[in-house]
Structures are given as structure tokens and as C-alpha cells.
Amino acid sequence: MKIGIITFWSSKDNYGQLLQLFALQTFLKELGHEPFLIRYGFWKDDLISKLFKEYFLLPWRIPRAIKNKITERKVYKSNIVHERKFADFLSENILYTEQVYSTKELIQNPPAADCYITGSDQVWGALNPNPIFFLQFGSKESKRFSFAASFGDGNSFLKDRYIYKITSYLKGFDMVTVRDYKALEICKKAGINGCVLFPDPTLLIDxxxxxxxxxxxxxxxxxxxxxxxxxxxxxxxxxxxxxxxxxxxxxxxxxxxxxxxxxxxxxxxxxxxxxxxxxxxxxxxxxxxxxxxxxxxxxxxxxxxxxxxxxxxxxxxxxxxxxxxxxxxxxxxxxxxxxxxxxxxxxxxDDINQKKKKETVALLKKVIGEE
Structure with missing residues (x-):
């Protein structure tokens, strides 16, 4: 089965980001599937529209946004001086789409897959839920599920307004799995009572x-x-x-x-x-x-x-x-x-890990099958 993965992948200094992606692809390959990263570049979207939605409508975020941009610039310069070769690791160890998709490009002409996965990592941690990270693209016949997805830590905005937005997204999933207890609670509030706590993929491979x-x-x-x-x-x-x-x-x-x-x-x-x-x-x-x-x-x-x-x-x-x-x-x-x-x-x-792996494999086989 061809499986398209949506997750974070472009960091130059976050080791966990690429290692969780490496682990997820390795795990799915071991089950006989053909996983590939869909290189989603949200930075390609309309900047004016994004700024309007995130800052003009929510002006209290502006000071923090300015501070974050200053830090991002400093990090960018540091990563140029201190190259960690993340791009080399990606090209050598991860299968991915040649194209880097914007939101519009991914919705209009997505790469074909039998199944789409979102996660692992904090893919649901944005203030405004991004439909791409909730797999709102691709053929309706394709299976959809989250793999140990997370909403992140300390996000006080996860209230009724946010829950309302994500409910329709999650109801279109064949299976919803999350990485922590907080995410389980959020999904239950969204009416997803079958949500399952899943191990991070880094824990599942040999x-x-x-x-x-x-x-x-x-x-x-x-x-x-x-x-x-x-x-x-x-x-x-x-x-x-x-x-x-x-x-x-x-x-x-x-x-x-x-x-x-x-x-x-x-x-x-x-x-x-x-x-x-x-x-x-x-x-x-x-x-x-x-x-x-x-x-x-x-x-x-x-x-x-x-x-x-x-x-x-x-x-x-x-x-x-x-x-x-x-x-x-x-x-x-x-x-x-x-x-x-x-x-x-x-x-x-190690015994606990092996038990978790067996349970995870059994559940995945039930949902997406075994090649």
C-alpha cells in the first residue's frame, strides 16, 4: 500500500523531527508498505492572508510574533554557520515527493496514495487548525489516520472554538491515534471516542x-x-x-x-x-x-x-x-x-516496548491491512 505522510520535515536543528519521520517510514516499510513523505511547505502559502488570520484578527499575538521572528532569524544564521547536514540525512534516508506543495497545490493536485497519515510530532499544535495536517486533501477513497499525533504542550487556546473546527476533520479519519493523554481528552471532546494512545514511532523500530x-x-x-x-x-x-x-x-x-x-x-x-x-x-x-x-x-x-x-x-x-x-x-x-x-x-x-509494538502492529493491520 502506498502511504503518504504529512509531518514536519524542514528543520535544520530539531533532531527528533527527522528521527520520528525516519522511524515511521522504517516501521511502515517493515509492515510491507510503501511510505513516502509529502513535502508540505506551508511557507509557500499567501503570506498576506496568513498574517491577517493570525495577527490582525488576533492582535494580542503580535508582540510574541515579533519576538519569535527575531529568534527565528538568529537561529537561521546560526544554522548556516553551524551546518548539521539535516538535508543530507533527509536525502539519504527518507523517501519524499519531488515537489514541495503549498496548501492550494496539495488540495488541487495531491500525490496519489492508498492511505494518508498525519504525524507523529506536534502536527495539531497551531492556533488555527491547518486542514492539511488534518488530511483534508486527496481521494475520498483513500484511508486516513493519525499516527501518535500531538497538540503540543501548554496550548491554552484548545477550547470550544478550536474543538468545533477540528471535529469535522477528525470524523473523516479511519483511525485517530495520539501521543499523550491531553490529546486523548481533546479528541474525546471532539466526539472521537475511539481515539487510541499510540507510542511515538521512534519507540517502535529495532x-x-x-x-x-x-x-x-x-x-x-x-x-x-x-x-x-x-x-x-x-x-x-x-x-x-x-x-x-x-x-x-x-x-x-x-x-x-x-x-x-x-x-x-x-x-x-x-x-x-x-x-x-x-x-x-x-x-x-x-x-x-x-x-x-x-x-x-x-x-x-x-x-x-x-x-x-x-x-x-x-x-x-x-x-x-x-x-x-x-x-x-x-x-x-x-x-x-x-x-x-x-x-x-x-x-x-524493553518488555513494555515490545508489548506496545505488538499492540500497535495488530491495530495497524486491522485498519490498513498487511501487504
Whole structure:
């Protein structure tokens, strides 16, 4: 079966974005299907219309939009200077459409597929629900479902007005699966009572698939990998305290930052294979990233995840609760120390993953069949 995937794919510094796409394609291929990424370029849409809808009608968003644009420009310049070769990874490991589609182009002339998938990642996190990420295109005969989709964290706008907009979209799906408990609640409000909690695709493929990507071992010295996203003030523990902790345990710090994380500390800018190697060989991982947490678990690394301020951190809470690893959420510095000293039964974690994979495969076969 030909399966067209709609998800985020254009980042130059978000490792989880491309790794979840790699995992989803790998997982579907293992089931005998022919998945491909539909390169949706929402930036090709009419800018004036977009600005009107997002800012003129909602003027309270303008200050935040200006701040975000300044940060985006800074990130853009940084990614030019510190090239992480994400485009190379995409071309070497992902099947995708030659064309990059605007919304209008995708609705008028979509690539043919027997099935369309939206997700994983925070594909439903926009203030105004984007019909493309709700699969409002393509033949009516094609199957449609979401794969571990997420609405994102801390989106207070998910109220009745938003629910009303997405209800008609979701009712056209053959199956709705989401990544966290918050998304389950939202879908139930939209009348989708058959919504299912699905594992992120990065948890569903064998580690040999990731290991085949790995670059060389970063060295023999012990180190703590610190992988942080976004501005420092958005997380509950600052970098000075993290750096002091790493120094106190007598190992070096390898610091990888993405998506607008700028501070005084020396950073590394690895490719995706190098990033995986950093996680695999780390003595300890400190992160505020969902996928940083996922790969710490997959590689059986000791880890601590720092929650965001003001967000409900649903994705990480949902993930860790399924493994009984909630004590690895570190809201204060002593909790990082506790996470570092915790002994995890990784065999139990692997058993849970295998059970989730079997359940997921069985449900997918029921909905889209097996080639």
C-alpha cells in the first residue's frame, strides 16, 4: 500500500523531527508498505492572508510574533554557520515527493496514495487548525489516520472554538491515534471516542535501525550529554546549575542546543548520526526534549528530563508514566542527582516496548491491512 505522510520535515536543528519521520517510514516499510513523505511547505502559502488570520484578527499575538521572528532569524544564521547536514540525512534516508506543495497545490493536485497519515510530532499544535495536517486533501477513497499525533504542550487556546473546527476533520479519519493523554481528552471532546494512545514511532523500530546510522564513538572519556531546546528561561533549571552539577560528578559536558537556545556555554552541533552516538555513549543525559528523553530510554542511558515552565509537559509525563520512570523528571537540582543515582530495570522497559509494538502492529493491520 502506498502511504503518504504529512509531518514536519524542514528543520535544520530539531533532531527528533527527522528521527520520528525516519522511524515511521522504517516501521511502515517493515509492515510491507510503501511510505513516502509529502513535502508540505506551508511557507509557500499567501503570506498576506496568513498574517491577517493570525495577527490582525488576533492582535494580542503580535508582540510574541515579533519576538519569535527575531529568534527565528538568529537561529537561521546560526544554522548556516553551524551546518548539521539535516538535508543530507533527509536525502539519504527518507523517501519524499519531488515537489514541495503549498496548501492550494496539495488540495488541487495531491500525490496519489492508498492511505494518508498525519504525524507523529506536534502536527495539531497551531492556533488555527491547518486542514492539511488534518488530511483534508486527496481521494475520498483513500484511508486516513493519525499516527501518535500531538497538540503540543501548554496550548491554552484548545477550547470550544478550536474543538468545533477540528471535529469535522477528525470524523473523516479511519483511525485517530495520539501521543499523550491531553490529546486523548481533546479528541474525546471532539466526539472521537475511539481515539487510541499510540507510542511515538521512534519507540517502535529495532535499535539496529538506529545503530546503522551511527557515526564513530565520540571518545572513551566519560561525559554528560546536555541536550536543550528553546530559550533558557522556559525551563525550570538553568544552565549554570546544570554545568555545576556535571562538574561535581567529575565528567566532562557535551552540550547540544537547538531551536533558539543561546547562552555562554560552548556547544556542539552534531549531525543526526553524531547526535545518536552522543546519546548512545553518554554516561548521563540531561535534556528538556521529548525525543532526547526517548533516545535516552532506547539506549538505556541514565537521564533526567527538565520540564518547561508554564507548560503541562504532557508528552513527557505520558511517556515516563508508561515505564514507571516519573522520578527522572527533575524540577529542581536535587532531583537531577536522584535521577543520576537511580537504577532502572531496562529489561522491564524493553518488555513494555515490545508489548506496545505488538499492540500497535495488530491495530495497524486491522485498519490498513498487511501487504
Amino acid at each position: 535499535m539496529s535501525n538506529y545503530n546503522s546510522l551511527l557515526s564513530s564513538n565520540p571518545g572513551t572519556d566519560k561525559y554528560c550529554l546536555v541536550y536543550m531546546l528553546e530559550e533558557e528561561q522556559k525551563t525550570k533549571i538553568d544552565m549554570d546549575d546544570i554545568a555545576a552539577f556535571v562538574k561535581s560528578i567529575g565528567i566532562k559536558m557535551i552540550y547540544v542546543a537547538s531551536q533558539g537556545r543561546f547562552d555562554k556555554y560552548i556547544k556542539q552541533y552534531p549531525t543526526i548520526p553524531q547526535f545518536l552516538s552522543y546519546v548512545k555513549n553518554a554516561d548521563f543525559v540531561i535534556t528538556n526534549s521529548f525525543h532526547g528523553t526517548v533516545f535516552s530510554i532506547m539506549y538505556h542511558r541514565k537521564f533526567a528530563v527538565i520540564p518547561k515552565k508554564g507548560g503541562n509537559n504532557t508528552r513527557v509525563d505520558t511517556l515516563l508514566s508508561q515505564y514507571g520512570l516519573q522520578k527522572h523528571i527533575a524540577k529542581k537540582l536535587p532531583m537531577i542527582i536522584a535521577a543520576y543515582n537511580d537504577i532502572v530495570d531496562w529489561n522491564l522497559v
